[in-house]
Amino acid sequence: MKNKKILIVDDEENIRILFKEELEDEGYAVDLASNGFEAIEKVKNNSYDLVVLDIKIPGIDGIQTLNEIKKINTNQPVILCSAYGEFRQDFSSWASDAYVVKSADTKELKQTIAKILTQNG
16 A cells, blocks of 8 residues: 555645545555646646545536546546535446545545555555
8 A cells, every 4th residue: 555646636625634644644645636627637647546536626526527537547546525425326426436425534535545445456
């Protein structure tokens, strides 16, 4: 898991900082984006082992951002992470590799990240 690079996309600065600190403590390299446009540019110009993507973000939402990321790299692992659990049932979210309900307790997120990174080598 060491040296894996993760992009966190969330419009809430405190969430970005929390996730960055928690994931860096686990040994990951973490990059941040505050909106979909920034995330798409970063995915175009960098290689990430995983993207953690909020759904409710300004500009283009997380579902649209997910679709654009998959156009850039169809194999890019993406975890949708939202405070809104109802999106889990939304067909358009199924293009993601996993769905985690956002929480200050990052245990589920970290477990999901580890599982996906293990599956993808």
